[in-house]
Amino acid sequence: MSARILDGTKIAAEIRAEVAAEVKALAPTGIHPGLAVILVGHNPASEVYVRGKVKSSQEVGLFSEQHSPAESSTTEELLALVDSLNRRDEIDGILVQLPLPPQVDAKKVLLAVDPAKDVDGFHPMNVGYLSTQRPGLVPCTPAGVMEILRRSSIPVAGAEAVVVGRSDIVGKPVAMLLLNQNATVTVCHSKTHDLPAVCRRADILVAAIGRAGMVTRDYVKPGAAVIDVGINKVTERSEFDRFFAGNAKRLETFLNKGSTLVGDVHPEVAEVAGAITPVPGGVGPLTIAMLMANTVKAAKLRRG
DSSP states (O other): OOOEEOOHHHHHHHHHHHHHHHHHHHGGGTOOOEEEEEOOSOOHHHHHHHHHHHHHHHHTTOEEEEEOOOTTOOHHHHHHHHHHHHTOTTOOEEEEOSOOOTTSOHHHHHHHSOGGGBTTOOSHHHHHHHHTTOSOOOOHHHHHHHHHHHHTTOOOTTOEEEEEOOOTTTHHHHHHHHHHTTOEEEEEOTTOTTHHHHHTTOSEEEEOSOOTTOBOGGGSOTTOEEEEOOOEEEOOHHHHHHHHTTOHHHHHHHHHHSOEEEOSBOGGGGGTOSEEOOSSSSSHHHHHHHHHHHHHHHHHHHTO
16 A cells, blocks of 8 residues: 655645735735745745745735844844834735744744734734634644645545644644544644554544654554654764665765755655655645735735
C-alpha cells in the first residue's frame, strides 16, 4: 500500500488563482485589498519568508508594502508603526513577522494590531470568533490544513481526528477548525500517555510538534489521512540516512545543498497511510496562499 500524495503546491495554486479572480472582481467597486508586512532587522529565514509573501501578493494583484525597522527598534517604536498602519484605510492586512528581537515585547506588538486587519489570526478577538464560529480571520496554516482536506475530498464530519501539538499558532486552532467541522478531536502533547496508541485511533492525524520524523508507522492507523505540518532541516548525513536511506534523488539534492527538509512524520508512514502531505510541497505552500485569501477576506469584512 502506498499513500495518496496530497499536493499542497497544486492546491495553493488553485487558491491563489481564486484570490486573483476575487481581487479583479473587487476592483470595479473601488476595493483594492492591501497588505503591510513588518520585518524587524535582518533574520535571513524571515527575509526569505517575507520576500515570498510580498511576491505572492503582487502575483495575485494585492497592494503590498514592506516595513523594515532596525534591529534595535523598541517596543514603543513598533507600536507606533502598527498604530499608523491600523489607521490607514488602504491597508486591510497587517502581518508582523516573527521572531521579533529580544528587547521587543512581541505579545504587546501583536495585540496592538487591529483585529480586523489581523491576517495571521493571532489576536484574542479572532481566536474568540473561531471558538464561537463567528466570521473572523483564521490562522493561515490551520486554514490551509482544512483546505487540503476539503479539496482532497477527505471526510471530516464524523471522523476521529488527532492533533499532535498544542501551539497557539497551529495545534489549538486546527483542533478547533476540525471540531467546528464535526470531527471528534483529541489534542496530544508531551504529557500524553501512550502517544502512539492515541494516534492510531485517528482517521485524520495532524502532526505539528516540531520534532523531525517523530511520527513513525506505529503511530498511524492503516488508511489514515496524515497531515504533516512540521518543517525540520536535516544537515547531518547520519540523520539523512535515518529518514531517506536508499532515496537516490533525495541524496543527490542533499549532497548538492548540504541539507534537506523532513517533516514531523517519518517518510516510512507513506507505506501505511491512505493519504499524506509531503515535505516540502505539502502544508507549507498553503500558508502563504491562505495569507492572500485572508487579506481579501479582511478587506470584505471591514467594508461589510
